[in-house]
Amino acid sequence: MMRSKFLSLLIRAPSVCRSMSTATKLTTIDVNDKTGIATLTLNRSPINALNVELLQDLNESIKEIEDNKSRGLILTSSNDKVFSAGLDLNEMYRPDKDRARLLWIKLQDVWLALYSCDLPTAAAINGYAPAGGCLLATVCEYRVMLPKCRIGFNETQLGIVPPIFCMFNFLNVLPRRVAERSLSQGQMFTTEQALQIGLVDDVVSSKGEALDKCTKFIDTFAKVNPLARSLAKQQFRAADLQRFQTERAKDLESFLAFINHPQMQEGLGIYLNSLKKKQQLNAV
Numbered sequence: 001m002m003r004s005k006f007l008s009l010l011i012r013a014p015s016v017c018r019s020m021s022t023a024t025k026l027t028t029i030d031v032n033d034k035t036g037i038a039t040l041t042l043n044r045s046p047i048n049a050l051n052v053e054l055l056q057d058l059n060e061s062i063k064e065i066e067d068n069k070s071r072g073l074i075l076t077s078s079n080d081k082v083f084s085a086g087l088d089l090n091e092m093y094r095p096d097k098d099r100a101r102l103l104w105i106k107l108q109d110v111w112l113a114l115y116s117c118d119l120p121t122a123a124a125i126n127g128y129a130p131a132g133g134c135l136l137a138t139v140c141e142y143r144v145m146l147p148k149c150r151i152g153f154n155e156t157q158l159g160i161v162p163p164i165f166c167m168f169n170f171l172n173v174l175p176r177r178v179a180e181r182s183l184s185q186g187q188m189f190t191t192e193q194a195l196q197i198g199l200v201d202d203v204v205s206s207k208g209e210a211l212d213k214c215t216k217f218i219d220t221f222a223k224v225n226p227l228a229r230s231l232a233k234q235q236f237r238a239a240d241l242q243r244f245q246t247e248r249a250k251d252l253e254s255f256l257a258f259i260n261h262p263q264m265q266e267g268l269g270i271y272l273n274s275l276k277k278k279q280q281l282n283a284v
């Protein structure tokens with residue numbers, strides 16, 4: 001009797017979150033002591049544009065979460081309107097050559113860390129997620145999104161060829177025909193369209209609900225042997241990971257050649273300017 005009372009108290013006890021790291025500045029990690037699940041929050045104001053430092057912090061945080069044997073990883077944003085605006089275009093426009101190289105290497109590292117992550121991963125997409133934002137969301141195994149947002153790879157709309165890891169992500173989530181069309185057209189989807197085509201698994205009305213849904217998804221693995229789960233995931237992703245490793249160096253050189261092209265620089269300048277003037281392209 002005493003024991004079951006004690007157990008019911010434990011079950012009803014409010015969940016306690018503890019911060020795992022103070023070292024990172026542009027990401028935060030909160031581990032729920034009850035569920036053992038880590039929430040990794042993008043925290044670069046104003047719109048979580050992915051610069052070298054944010055990508056570096058993301059890499060460190062993912063490693064920290066894996067090393068601390070969390071039960072799962074939920075990726076979200078501290079901004080209530082934007083999950084991530086994608087790569088920081090200021091890193092690509094009139095770039096510092098060393099930083100541009102580092103930017104792409106760190107983006108590749110983040111993709112690799114999440115694509116091959118041992119833990120179950122889920123994205124609580126609490127705002128806009130264009131390009132690199134969509135990359136972070138679709139590299140996860142489950143997605144839930146808030147209404148009235150947009151998500152997609154808009155690269156071709158900006159004259160950019162989406163890198164192969166965008167293709168891997170989409171092919172894991174969408175039927176091949178839909179993946180190819182949306183990547184080659186640079187389509188941005190509303191939340192409702194994203195749900196309809198299966199780009200997101202669920203739609204909820206608040207960030208709290210989104211985090212709950214992600215927790216429930218991760219809980220579906222509670223009774224599965226973690227090693228078997230992780231190896232099954234690796235098996236599914238092995239061919240993509242191998243191709244990525246083979247093409248990684250070439251992919252970096254393509255990115256550098258691409259951003260150093262005068263025509264691309266001109267286009268990036270015009271696009272950045274249009275964003276600053278709040279004249280966002282219809283594509284986003």
Ligand SMILES: CCCCCC/C=C\CC(=O)SCCNC(=O)CCNC(=O)[C@H](O)C(C)(C)COP(=O)(O)OP(=O)(O)OC[C@H]1O[C@@H](n2cnc3c(N)ncnc32)[C@H](O)[C@@H]1OP(=O)(O)O
Nearest residue numbers: 049085086087088089090128131132254255258275276284
């Ligand atoms: C060989 C292979 C090469 C492959 C290369 C692949 C590369 C790229 C992948 C990418 O990720 S490129 C980035 C694509 N991202 C976008 O197109 C998003 C553009 N942004 C928006 O649509 C909106 O900003 C938003 C995300 C919907 C947010 O809207 P909101 O109204 O909340 O905020 P804004 O006022 O528009 O923006 C605030 C502030 O940030 C500036 N800004 C916006 N996006 C970016 C960005 N990606 N990088 C840098 N700066 C950005 C925007 O100009 C505003 O600046 P100020 O006016 O405050 O100076």
